Amino acid sequence: xxxxxxxxxxxxxxxxxxxxxxxxIGITCPEMDDPGRKxxxxxxxxxxxxxxxxxxxxxxxxxxxxxxIGVVGKDTLLEQDKDLYEPLDLQFGYCxxxxxxxxxxxxxxxxxxxxNIRVAxxxxxxxxxxxxxxxxxxxxxxxYGSIELAPxxxxxxxxxxxxxxxxxxxxxxxxxxxxxxxxxSRLIINRASLKTKHRRIIRLIEDLEQIIEHGPxxxx
Amino acid sequence: xxxxxETRLPTGVKDFLPVKAAKLDYLQNTLRSVYRSxxxxxxxPAVLEDLAVLELGLGTDLREKTFRFDDRQTGRLVxxxxxxTPQIARIAATRMRDMPLPFRLCYNGRVLxxxxxxxxxxxxxxxxxxxxxxxxxxxxxxxxIAMAVKCxxxxxxxxxxxxxxxxxxxxxVLNGLPLDPVQSRTVRTAIASKDTSGLQQLLRDxxxxxxxxxxxxxxxxxxxxxxxxAQARDSIANPASQAALDNLEKILEVLTVYGVEExxxxxxxxxxxxxxxxxxxxxxxxxxxxxxxxxxxxYDGLTGRYGFPAPATGFxxxxxxxxxxxxxxxxxxAGEGTDFLLFSPGQNKAPAQRLAATLRSQGYSVARDxxxxxxxxxxxxxxxxxxxxxxxxxxxQEKLTLIRTSDGETNSVAxxxxxxxxxxx
Numbered sequence: 250x251x252x253x254x255x256x257x258x259x260x261x262x263x264x265x266x267x268x269x270x271x272x273x274i275g276i277t278c279p280e281m282d283d284p285g286r287k288x289x290x291x292x293x294x295x296x297x298x299x300x301x302x303x304x305x306x307x308x309x310x311x312x313x314x315x316x317x318i319g320v321v322g323k324d325t326l327l328e329q330d331k332d333l334y335e336p337l338d339l340q341f342g343y344c345x346x347x348x349x350x351x352x353x354x355x356x357x358x359x360x361x362x363x364x365n366i367r368v369a370x371x372x373x374x375x376x377x378x379x380x381x382x383x384x385x386x387x388x389x390x391x392x393y394g395s396i397e398l399a400p401x402x403x404x405x406x407x408x409x410x411x412x413x414x415x416x417x418x419x420x421x422x423x424x425x426x427x428x429x430x431x432x433x434s435r436l437i438i439n440r441a442s443l444k445t446k447h448r449r450i451i452r453l454i455e456d457l458e459q460i461i462e463h464g465p466x467x468x469x
Numbered sequence: 470x471x472x473x474x475e476t477r478l479p480t481g482v483k484d485f486l487p488v489k490a491a492k493l494d495y496l497q498n499t500l501r502s503v504y505r506s507x508x509x510x511x512x513x514p515a516v517l518e519d520l521a522v523l524e525l526g527l528g529t530d531l532r533e534k535t536f537r538f539d540d541r542q543t544g545r546l547v548x549x550x551x552x553x554t555p556q557i558a559r560i561a562a563t564r565m566r567d568m569p570l571p572f573r574l575c576y577n578g579r580v581l582x583x584x585x586x587x588x589x590x591x592x593x594x595x596x597x598x599x600x601x602x603x604x605x606x607x608x609x610x611x612x613x614i615a616m617a618v619k620c621x622x623x624x625x626x627x628x629x630x631x632x633x634x635x636x637x638x639x640x641x642v643l644n645g646l647p648l649d650p651v652q653s654r655t656v657r658t659a660i661a662s663k664d665t666s667g668l669q670q671l672l673r674d675x676x677x678x679x680x681x682x683x684x685x686x687x688x689x690x691x692x693x694x695x696x697x698x699a700q701a702r703d704s705i706a707n708p709a710s711q712a713a714l715d716n717l718e719k720i721l722e723v724l725t726v727y728g729v730e731e732x733x734x735x736x737x738x739x740x741x742x743x744x745x746x747x748x749x750x751x752x753x754x755x756x757x758x759x760x761x762x763x764x765x766x767x768y769d770g771l772t773g774r775y776g777f778p779a780p781a782t783g784f785x786x787x788x789x790x791x792x793x794x795x796x797x798x799x800x801x802x803a804g805e806g807t808d809f810l811l812f813s814p815g816q817n818k819a820p821a822q823r824l825a826a827t828l829r830s831q832g833y834s835v836a837r838d839x840x841x842x843x844x845x846x847x848x849x850x851x852x853x854x855x856x857x858x859x860x861x862x863x864x865x866q867e868k869l870t871l872i873r874t875s876d877g878e879t880n881s882v883a884x885x886x887x888x889x890x891x892x893x894x
Contacts, residue, residue, distance in 0.1 A: 313589065314759010336689065338666035435664075441754040441761065444632045444734055447693055 253296045254449060257316035259304030263434055266341045267320045268299075274456040308333060308437065317442035317450070323432045324411060328372045334443055336454055337436035340461055344413040346375065346429040351400050355424045369399030370409035379409075379429050397421040481584060481592030488804070488855065489792065493595070495803035496624055496788050496795075497577055500597045503620045504575040507612070509599050512574045514556035520546035525774045526555025528745045534582040549581040554783060555771065557600045562777030570603025570779065591789055598765070598785025602772060605780040607716060610749040610767060611723035613782050617753055617763055618729040624791060625798040628756035631732050632692075634739030635717050636746045636766070638701070641710030642684045647676055656685065661740035663689040680706070691737035695721065695730075701737050713748075720749060742766060751784070758794035762787055806855025808833040808894065812847040815864035824862060824869075827887060833894075835860075848872060858894065 258264040268281065278299050280290040290299045302310055304321060308331040311319040324346050326335060348368070350358065365386035370376045373389045380387040392399060396410040397417055411432065412418055412425065436457065443450055478484065485493055501511070520537050527535065537548040550556050553576050561572055577597045584590040599616065601609055614631055621629050639660075648656065652675060659668040668689060672682050687704040691697050698721075701714055717735075724730050742750050742764075750766030765784020772779045792799065809828060813821035818837075825835045836856070838847050844861060851859045852874045861870040862884075869882045871894075886892045 309588070312759070314757075334663040335667075336663045336665060438663075439759050441759050443692070444630050444736070444752075444754045445628065445756045447734060451693060 255298040255316045257310040257319040260301045319437045334438040335435045339434045342434040347425045348427045349423045350407040367405040369405035376409045492799040492803045509573040509575040520548040536581045551582045558771045562772045562775035572602040575599045595788035596785045600783035602781040607719035615727040635713045638713035641707045688738040762790045809835045809860045810851040810856040812838045813862040820866045
């Protein structure tokens with residue numbers, strides 16, 4: 250088992266982007282072309298294994314060492330604060346984590362004057378930390394999806410959420426107030442794996458670094 | 470029959486049943502014998518400490534994780550230690566201060582730490598470790614690493630690495646930077662997670678010289694084999710860091726003499742224990758296991774907090790991690806159950822009792838099947854409870870049959886052979 254290099258990748262778009270990137274440094278998995286309902290894919294010849302997991306679970310698999318390497322958004326890393334290495338910004342999956350509120354509220358609102366506010370978000374830890382640093386007391390309402398709905402129905406006046414194009418927010422009458430962080434996908438590595446498989450992993454990082462530096466920056 | 474009484478255990482703590490407990494026992498005994506062979510003698514610290522006293526030796530991180538409650542008799546706060554090293558430091562500094570240095574001490578015990586729940590993390594940690602108090606210099610540091618390697622070999626670990634860092638090397642780069650505490654913390658966090666791109670972004674906005682920037686940016690990449698020492702020499706110029714590299718090289722020389730250098734990797738950007746340690750630090754990793762199984766390093770300031778300044782170094786194993794990581798190897802080494810279950814259907818039990826006593830005096834482990842039952846039931850019990858053999862003394866008290874529980878292989882044994890000490894399994 251331990252001579253395999255195991256990857257935890259978030260199901261969906263990021264998994265595809267990651268595999269496209271990995272293919273450029275010779276890391277492939279033909280078994281994945283016909284995924285069906287499988288969650289684990291192997292390339293026995295090159296001793297590689299790929300697991301498809303929920304993006305929020307990627308850091309957990311990697312922290313426990315069930316996977317050596319993972320790809321995950323910086324938003325998830327900020328929220329979970331796990332004990333991991335994150336040596337590489339893969340520069341895809343670009344978006345921003347922002348504070349937003351309804352357009353009508355924005356017109357008369359001054360963020361510098363906030364003292365206590367109510368915020369709906371999928372990111373309670375990031376939200377609390379961000380506002381605590383500004384000296385603003387925040388009451389966080391944790392939601393699991395469709396965050397834009399919260400201000401429309403009066404659950405919270407403001408939200409903290411990811412935006413890429415801003416389309417969803419605009420359509421729901423919300424405008425951005427502040428950017429908390431710029432988000433891209435990161436390569437994360439289990440601490441023990443970096444030590445016990447350092448030759449393979451250092452090479453992987455260096456190879457990826459080469460093509461990321463030379464390749465075009467993907468955004469959107 | 471299901472138990473209807475609710476008997477839940479708090480999360481993060483475990484009971485160990487005989488099979489696992491035997492493995493834990495094996496780990497403790499094996500490690501202790503390595504410690505003994507290097508001249509270390511056991512100390513047994515108290516299970517409770519006065520919180521204020523304990524906190525003298527704890528960093529912020531462990532202070533937050535300490536289980537504390539109030540002592541009804543005095544109204545003072547008392548605590549279960551989250552780590553045994555501060556306790557050993559206290560014992561050395563107070564109880565042993567008049568004895569000649571150095572002290573070579575070892576210990577073995579459970580500590581408690583608050584952890585995040587629902588993440589599969591233990592609150593109870595079983596530590597086994599050593600402290601070497603009163604010695605400075607590379608040979609003492611090398612002794613710790615060589616011992617950690619010998620310990621891992623002794624418990625049967627195959628592929629593993631001891632990953633070495635040097636806190637003074639980092640201090641050389643980080644001290645004296647014109648950063649406020651918040652900036653300094655974010656820079657350290659980025660280095661700790663080897664987040665090169667995050668670090669780059671941070672440094673862009675900080676008032677640093679090009680030299681300072683390039684030294685900081687080099688840190689997250691200074692890990693790997695011995696070759697990175699040369700890289701570090703080239704990329705980091707300050708005298709404190711260079712002195713730390715000299716120290717590392719001397720330690721590595723001693724490790725070569727001990728013949729353990731193949732297990733060594735280096736990580737000069739390792740920030741773990743930055744607040745607490747004062748020189749060489751290290752962690753042990755087993756191939757295929759996601760967490761460190763042991764950690765240690767130099768902590769020259771610790772005994773001084775208890776009024777007895779002395780250089781010191783040490784390390785501790787997390788036995789539950791070792792148990793989990795080496796489960797299959799331990800199965801072979803500690804998986805064997807009791808040698809014999811002695812079954813005797815006759816009315817007179819005295820011969821069976823005498824036979825059991827004889828076998829025990831020859832070093833075998835023997836239990837008498839005292840319950841009245843038939844041989845098949847006795848064999849079934851022996852199988853399920855991990856006995857290696859069922860030994861049957863028949864009703865005539867003359868015929869002795871040996872049945873191996875794993876495959877039922879049956880042999881007869883002459884009772885005289887056992888009495889004369891010629892019997893072997």
